Amino acid sequence: MSCFNAELTLYESAQVFHFRKIDGIYAAVVNGRILTEADEDAFARHYFDLDRDYQSLLKECAGNETVEKALKALPGMRVLNQPAWEALVAFILSANNNVSRIRSLVNELLTTYGKKYDYCGEALYGFPEPAVLANLSESELRSRVRCGYRAKYLIETAKMIADGFPLEELWATPYEIARKTLMQLPGVGGKVADCVLLFGLGHTCAFPVDVWVARLMEDWFHISVSREKMRDEARKLLGENCGLIQQSLFHAARTGLIEIQKKG
DNA sequence: TGGCAGGGTCATA
DNA sequence: TATGACCCTGCC
Numbered sequence: 374m375s376c377f378n379a380e381l382t383l384y385e386s387a388q389v390f391h392f393r394k395i396d397g398i399y400a401a402v403v404n405g406r407i408l409t410e411a412d413e414d415a416f417a418r419h420y421f422d423l424d425r426d427y428q429s430l431l432k433e434c435a436g437n438e439t440v441e442k443a444l445k446a447l448p449g450m451r452v453l454n455q456p457a458w459e460a461l462v463a464f465i466l467s468a469n470n471n472v473s474r475i476r477s478l479v480n481e482l483l484t485t486y487g488k489k490y491d492y493c494g495e496a497l498y499g500f501p502e503p504a505v506l507a508n509l510s511e512s513e514l515r516s517r518v519r520c521g522y523r524a525k526y527l528i529e530t531a532k533m534i535a536d537g538f539p540l541e542e543l544w545a546t547p548y549e550i551a552r553k554t555l556m557q558l559p560g561v562g563g564k565v566a567d568c569v570l571l572f573g574l575g576h577t578c579a580f581p582v583d584v585w586v587a588r589l590m591e592d593w594f595h596i597s598v599s600r601e602k603m604r605d606e607a608r609k610l611l612g613e614n615c616g617l618i619q620q621s622l623f624h625a626a627r628t629g630l631i632e633i634q635k636k637g
Numbered sequence: 638t639g640g641c642a643g644g645g646t647c648a649t650a
Numbered sequence: 651t652a653t654g655a656c657c658c659t660g661c662c
Contacts, residue, residue: 471643521657562646583644
């Protein structure tokens with residue numbers, strides 16, 4: 374049986390923002406269906422990344438005490454394979470926001486524009502289709518979701534996706550090219566592109582560098598370079614699956630599981 | 638109650 | 651490459 378911590382992965386780890394705990398089970402609408410932590414069909418196994426051996430990450434980083442500490446402290450932390458569109462929307466909204474606000478923005482967007490589903494008597498909502506967002510006005514989206522300047526990014530990106538931008542093709546595109554392609558979308562800089570590549574397009578070498586990761590790279594590994602260069606350093610230090618490891622490092626830093634000395 | 642910081646991006650210089 | 655503006659709110 375594969376090790377999977379639903380609470381950690383679906384709620385605490387901040388890679389997905391719309392799962393709700395109902396009757397003790399985490400559930401959400403994903404790709405037009407209700408998905409719960411208890412599901413074990415092919416779609417669920419892929420989404421929860423259940424067929425990957427996360428123990429092998431420890432071998433890949435053998436000898437790195439900080440990495441070992443983070444990985445061993447967070448068994449069952451998995452990196453999801455979300456629908457790319459859902460990850461894209463969530464992480465455009467994430468820009469310059471804290472986790473609790475990202476969660477409330479995503480849920481406001483879903484309840485306002487997404488399709489409603491019933492689960493155990495509770496309402497769950499899916500992500501609105503690109504065409505739905507593409508047809509909204511910026512002022513409406515701003516006033517109803519309170520997402521500020523991100524409204525424009527969301528609408529313009531939705532228009533490009535609805536117009537045939539080859540999002541799903543990026544699964545099979547080499548990382549650097551896929552990243553540059555994603556960054557053509559409004560509201561998608563390097564950090565958001567890496568989040569979409571890692572959480573929604575299967576690129577386990579993508580290494581999102583946010584404020585927390587920049588801090589921990591400096592404090593724990595003594596790497597103080599620009600955020601762009603930090604990605605390359607991470608890949609050298611942690612290997613081709615550095616994105617999977619990043620998720621545990623990020624969580625360890627953000628929650629204080631491993632302390633960061635320098636906060637500046 | 639006030640002020641800062643938040644899983645950044647973009648335009649400008 | 652560096653700097654500031656940008657919407658709004660959670661948190662100290």
